[in-house]
Amino acid sequence: MQKDWAWDDRYKAGKEALPWDTGVPASELVEYFGSLSCVPKRALEIGCGTGTDAIWMAQQGVVVKAIDISPTAIESAKGKTKAAGVKVDFSVSDIVEKMPVSEAGVDFVFDRGVYHVMAPEQRAIFINRVAAALDKGGYWLCLAGSADQNRDPESLGPPQLKASDLIDNIEPKFEVMWLQRASFILPDGKPHLAWKALFKKRAI
Numbered sequence: 001m002q003k004d005w006a007w008d009d010r011y012k013a014g015k016e017a018l019p020w021d022t023g024v025p026a027s028e029l030v031e032y033f034g035s036l037s038c039v040p041k042r043a044l045e046i047g048c049g050t051g052t053d054a055i056w057m058a059q060q061g062v063v064v065k066a067i068d069i070s071p072t073a074i075e076s077a078k079g080k081t082k083a084a085g086v087k088v089d090f091s092v093s094d095i096v097e098k099m100p101v102s103e104a105g106v107d108f109v110f111d112r113g114v115y116h117v118m119a120p121e122q123r124a125i126f127i128n129r130v131a132a133a134l135d136k137g138g139y140w141l142c143l144a145g146s147a148d149q150n151r152d153p154e155s156l157g158p159p160q161l162k163a164s165d166l167i168d169n170i171e172p173k174f175e176v177m178w179l180q181r182a183s184f185i186l187p188d189g190k191p192h193l194a195w196k197a198l199f200k201k202r203a204i
């Protein structure tokens, strides 16, 4: 059975219920942009939460569309954008329900902790939408929890995916440019093992 994450309730409950919401741009995203000779032109962030990473990308000169299923998260993101003095096209949208941008509408997709919350039966839809949203040769930077860490299933932490959960599903549509160890630092201070992966849309 599909897990009920009650996303909007969590955003309404505030900080304590949002261990992923660090308020600072993801280091993996910052590092990736630092490795490029020029930043992407148009980006889509899926599951942007309160918008920290989308706003940071806009500050780098990227035209950003960012979606989240939670209206409360999007409201908060819009407020932060005003304060930051940049423009981001935020909207409430469910990636499983519909395409958030036109086909080949962006050259970069970012997801931090969103693919990993998809139920197994939703993963193919998510991957197909990312592939359809990307222009030829576009890139998807994906951050997901890793199963290579033993954890009490009852304890706080991100969903844990095996490398094969990522690769087997994604490879038919994407080349795997790299897949590396990373970590999510949650408010308990402990690093939670994660994957950072860069996928490139296949030419065919």
Ligand SMILES: C[S@@+](CC[C@H](N)C(=O)[O-])C[C@H]1O[C@@H](n2cnc3c(N)ncnc32)[C@H](O)[C@@H]1O
Binding pocket: 007, 008, 020, 021, 022, 046, 047, 048, 049, 050, 067, 068, 069, 070, 073, 093, 094, 095, 096, 111, 112, 113, 114, 117
């Ligand atoms: C673990 S949180 C990560 C949020 C944000 N990326 C961050 O790093 O702060 C997962 C996010 O995905 C959003 N989400 C979950 N399912 C979604 C869906 N089907 N479509 C769009 N967003 C979704 C949730 O509302 C939540 O904001």
